[in-house]
Amino acid sequence: MKRVVLTFAFLLTTAAFAPAQVAVIANKSVPVDTVRKSKLLDFYTGDIRLWGNDEAVVVVDLKPRSDIKKRFYRYLGKRSSRMKSIWLKKMLSGEGDPPEALKTEEDVLHKVGNTQGAIGFLSASKVDSQQVKVLLIIPASAAQ
Amino acid sequence: MRRITSLSLLLLLQVSVCLGQTSESPLRIFGYFQNSFNHQTGTAEDPEQNSFNLQQLNLFFQKDLAKNWRAFVNFEFLNNFSSIRQWGAGNLEEAWVRYRSNPRFSVKLGLMIPAFNNLNEIKNRTPILPYVVRPLVYETSFSEFIAVEEFTPARAFVQAYGFLPADEAKIDYAIYIGNSPNISTIADQAQSGIDTTDTFLVGARLGLRAADLKIGISATRDNANFFRGAEQILPREVPASKFIEVPRTRLGADFSFNSNRWIFEAELISVLYDDDTPEISIDKLFYYATFGFDLTDQLFAYASYWLTRQDFTAFREDAPNAPALVVAEVDVRVPTLGVSYRLNDRITFKGQFARVLIEEEVKRLQIRENNNLNFYSVAASIFF
Numbered sequence: 001m002k003r004v005v006l007t008f009a010f011l012l013t014t015a016a017f018a019p020a021q022v023a024v025i026a027n028k029s030v031p032v033d034t035v036r037k038s039k040l041l042d043f044y045t046g047d048i049r050l051w052g053n054d055e056a057v058v059v060v061d062l063k064p065r066s067d068i069k070k071r072f073y074r075y076l077g078k079r080s081s082r083m084k085s086i087w088l089k090k091m092l093s094g095e096g097d098p099p100e101a102l103k104t105e106e107d108v109l110h111k112v113g114n115t116q117g118a119i120g121f122l123s124a125s126k127v128d129s130q131q132v133k134v135l136l137i138i139p140a141s142a143a144q
Numbered sequence: 145m146r147r148i149t150s151l152s153l154l155l156l157l158q159v160s161v162c163l164g165q166t167s168e169s170p171l172r173i174f175g176y177f178q179n180s181f182n183h184q185t186g187t188a189e190d191p192e193q194n195s196f197n198l199q200q201l202n203l204f205f206q207k208d209l210a211k212n213w214r215a216f217v218n219f220e221f222l223n224n225f226s227s228i229r230q231w232g233a234g235n236l237e238e239a240w241v242r243y244r245s246n247p248r249f250s251v252k253l254g255l256m257i258p259a260f261n262n263l264n265e266i267k268n269r270t271p272i273l274p275y276v277v278r279p280l281v282y283e284t285s286f287s288e289f290i291a292v293e294e295f296t297p298a299r300a301f302v303q304a305y306g307f308l309p310a311d312e313a314k315i316d317y318a319i320y321i322g323n324s325p326n327i328s329t330i331a332d333q334a335q336s337g338i339d340t341t342d343t344f345l346v347g348a349r350l351g352l353r354a355a356d357l358k359i360g361i362s363a364t365r366d367n368a369n370f371f372r373g374a375e376q377i378l379p380r381e382v383p384a385s386k387f388i389e390v391p392r393t394r395l396g397a398d399f400s401f402n403s404n405r406w407i408f409e410a411e412l413i414s415v416l417y418d419d420d421t422p423e424i425s426i427d428k429l430f431y432y433a434t435f436g437f438d439l440t441d442q443l444f445a446y447a448s449y450w451l452t453r454q455d456f457t458a459f460r461e462d463a464p465n466a467p468a469l470v471v472a473e474v475d476v477r478v479p480t481l482g483v484s485y486r487l488n489d490r491i492t493f494k495g496q497f498a499r500v501l502i503e504e505e506v507k508r509l510q511i512r513e514n515n516n517l518n519f520y521s522v523a524a525s526i527f528f
Binding site: 038046047048049050065074077078079080081082084085088089091092093094 | 174176204206214216218238240242246247265266269271272307312314355356402404405438441442486489527
């Protein structure tokens with residue numbers, strides 16, 4: 001019995017400290033149901049600005065230096081500081097504007113759910129599939 | 145009356161729809177400046193220097209005029225600019241309108257900095273560069289003593305650019321046209337910016353981006369009048385026309401690679417004057433390589449090496465046997481180390497040490513002179 005309790009406690013602790021999965025979400029208006037890593041990077045670097053239906057891609061970012069943000073950009077192969085440099089370079093060259101960075105994951109969910117063509121990311125546990133569609137779940141192992 | 149009212153309403157509706165389609169945005173004004181303090185050790189020719197300097201201030205005006213159309217204006221002020229003290233320089237660097245249906249194809253019309261290698265378009269964007277003093281040919285605030293505009297094209301007037309997807313990679317392209325540097329040939333008139341020659345600058349860059357790798361080749365072709373009158377000092381008969389509007393070719397190559405934490409970037413530029421006269425030369429060569437490492441998300445450290453090699457043609461009366469033309473080769477080699485610390489999205493602090501090794505050599509006369517100095521600088525780059 002003691003062993004079962006210990007095993008249960010261990011699993012509970014592991015789950016509590018396991019890194020959360022990152023979900024890539026989009027407004028329900030976007031004409032795709034999945035997204036590849038390379039395309040996601042193109043959205044976030046501004047190389048692709050339109051969805052297939054000619055709707056503008058509205059990229060949403062998270063402001064605080066959170067674990068979710070770090071792992072999202074690590075999945076894309078870029079540090080968030082490097083992404084900032086890319087956006088700043090585009091902005092100062094007149095080539096593009098950086099994405100809107102929101103304070104909380106709840107704000108991201110609300111913004112993506114209410115903005116045509118929007119795409120963003122947050123913890124998978126915070127997704128409300130009534131509001132948005134999930135394009136990709138980034139496994140915790142893929143963003144280490 | 146009713147018909148008139150209906151017509152008016154219809155017209156009003158049409159105008160509203162048209163305005164709605166223009167996607168006009170408010171005028172955005174933003175910019176940045178870099179303030180530095182430099183200490184330069186003395187040389188045989190120059191005394192030690194300690195100086196504060198507002199190296200650069202750029203002011204941007206940007207407005208989306210309609211769907212797919214954007215206007216952009218860039219004013220630049222260099223070296224503590226003050227017209228009343230006759231210090232520094234104030235320039236209209238860019239004023240263009242861009243049409244872009246998508247990032248794969250854009251056209252810019254107006255005054256612009258054209259695509260050439262990796263750094264040319266962003267050489268003056270101090271907030272995104274870690275350097276206090278940039279690789280020499282990109283250091284606009286040094287233009288009083290380095291012919292920066294000979295190494296790289298400073299301005300063009302029409303540019304088509306974009307990228308073509310190729311699987312996971314992208315092929316970048318840019319092609320542009322502008323004026324040759326000697327745009328006014330009427331000697332008794334001040335430079336007006338009006339081209340009186342029938343020569344143009346044409347240039348292009350072709351590049352490849354794949355994952356963390358970016359490479360490219362660039363070239364420009366224009367004509368220069370820097371050799372005008374050279375026939376008078378040549379020891380043989382050469383027609384004066386040979387030295388008018390001499391074709392000039394710039395060739396460039398760039399390479400950059402960044403992994404998760406480190407970057408490596410390098411560039412090569414060769415400037416060749418097609419004067420076909422071995423006695424004189426003003427050809428130029430430049431390369432740099434930078435290795436950098438993100439120590440943290442905010443702190444970046446780098447080591448870099450730059451070389452500029454410039455040919456000068458001099459008339460030497462102390463030459464053996466007779467007065468002679470000689471070609472001197474002046475190398476400036478700069479090994480440099482630096483750090484940049486991004487305090488937040490707006491403020492970056494920078495520090496840099498550079499060892500400047502200047503070597504002048506006249507091979508024909510076996511003359512070699514060296515002049516070395518150290519350059520220490522700290523700076524704050526502010527984006528507003």
